[in-house]
Amino acid sequence: MSENQTQSFIINRAATSKIENIDFENLPFGSVFTDHMLYCDYKSGEWGTPVIKPYEPLTMDPSSRVFHYGQAIFEGMKAYKDENDDVWLFRPDQNLTRFNKSAVRLAMPEIPEEVFIEGLKQLINIDKAWVKKGKGNSLYLRPFMIATGHGVIAAPSGQYRFMIILSPSKAYYQGDVKVLIAEHYSRAANGGIGAAKAAANYSAQFYPTLLANKQGYQQVIWTDDATHTKLEEAGTMNIFFRINDTLYTAPTSERILDGVTRKSIIDLAKRENITVEVRPVLVDEIIEASKNGSLKEIFGAGTAAVINPITGFSYQDTYYELPRQDNPMALDLKNKLTDIQYKLAEDTFGWTIKI
Template identity: 85%
Template sequence: MSENKTQAFDIKKAAESKIANVDFENLAFGNIFTDHMLYCDYKDGEWGTPVICPYAPIEMDPSSRVFHYGQAIFEGMKAYKDEQDDIWLFRPDENFIRFNKSATRLAMPEVPEEVFMEGLKQLINIDKEWVRKGKGNSLYLRPFMIATGHGVIAAPSAQYRFMIILSPAKSYYTGEVKVLIAEHFSRAANGGIGAAKAAGNYSAQFYPTRLANQQGYQQVIWTDDATHTKLEEAGTMNVFFRINDTLYTAPTSERILDGVTRKSIIDLAKREGINVEVRSVLVDELLAAAKDGSLKEMFGAGTAAVVNPIVGFSYQDTYYELPKQDKPLSLEIKDKLTNIQYKLAEDTFGWTVKI
């Protein structure tokens, strides 16, 4: 953690709220934003005063390094409102730690804990009316940092801006999800930035995902860059496979993001007595399990969707439909995890943090 200290927050509230114009029952994910945002600038080797102000466009120099060399990182988090109108964060310490790991990997300065954590809390408190009660409702939190120093020389920026914006949310994915197993494209490579939550990781996925969409698949299951024999992630999420009564998921690495939802599911499943194996799962294993009927479920796991069941997959032009389960383990795990997030069940892990 950085030891840099910041001054008190500079807060400038919006003259009026736009919340009355928002249809909370019909929200497209990530399209509507709350009344306020936070920013804090890094210059001359130190962080300035964090500012909370009305949500608005920002002005930037066309030569800002983020546009030319991709120094941009972010996190995805959620805030939840319980039945007593208290607001809770879920494992924000994990997001803070991962954010600064991403910063280090992209040669960016670490953000001080008091800016990240206290900034989240103050911003959410100001826009607390945007957090709606009810399971499925949440406030999506997007902390991010970009290189703002100007000049097109290929070198790390000397100036940065850390920001937080907030977006009311419901479910991320809807409908049945079918996936295509990648045979050529890869999400990340050894020695690269796959373990960082860097903007470039996501832009690199768009083209192969578009190709999959054109074939009728919603997402791609990425395979390793060297051999394309190891199953790694599903779209923008970590991925789990249930073969017989064991859950399998790939270990984190330089190629695979250390997902907060992923590690929470692993701990929760173990608490519930479910056998979990964290190891590389081979494409051939998945094909064999699909053919002999031992493959029961596949699902993605991430902040936005929490758990996203997969109904089938394609590999080398052959489609494999997964059997329908009377009581899917994926949905049972999702229910138990979201009950903790919404304070509908005891948090035996100490994961939730009150705003």
């Protein structure tokens, strides 16, 4: 293992790589990780020097605050390799902004841009061989922060660790997705942490999603906590509805995550002269649109799948099948967005950043 310091980063390279033992044609999403990871510790009110080192388990005190009070946030991002072997990030500034908003909401310190963005660049450059060419191939990036301060007193930690780990991935495909509209459980509530990318948001979804799975549905469409009449998110994704040729999606709020893919789809759809309405979407209007034939498509939007079409939904024990489209808007938008990410089309928005 060799050590050197570059631009305020301490870099300890792995003596050997495990890349030759990886089957890149069969990659279960998020289960294989590259040779290196980054960490940076926050102590005594300031961030230390970021360290890149071989990927390995952590040793932590059992009383670390993250285990007891859930101070944990993360981001999901991807890096893409073009046909010239250059690697690109997609809108990392948006992830940094959201990460720091999450940090503030959970009483955690904000991460400096030079640690977050430059850390990503340094780490990806070291493990660049793990980013494979070809549409559908990518490197999933997981920046996260946890509370590492000791003690079980119910108060914010005084110490934190920021980390980045990398996972090679193939195209994400779930097959046909049927969803259940939530009538009792909620993903988030006003005044809560729904708009933060906090670990607790995701664990809270597991139980109602398991209940939906037992009924034959892959995901839940979450509704507002107060009335359960407004459609807000699908599983861990933002959600879009196509009624005739207009695209509808709920506005971001204290309950709804400000998705980077969501924002990109809205901008891309407007560029393609698709009418987009960002407003509350009611359960009743979607059911009525399904009954009268004007509901053409529903799809989720997020980093892992980019766009995930939904084939049907259930509400109050009635199932509504969506019609098959010859030229689905979801697929067209997905292709146009991924063409930008893989540098197969001009990036007219300035979204991509070269590593």
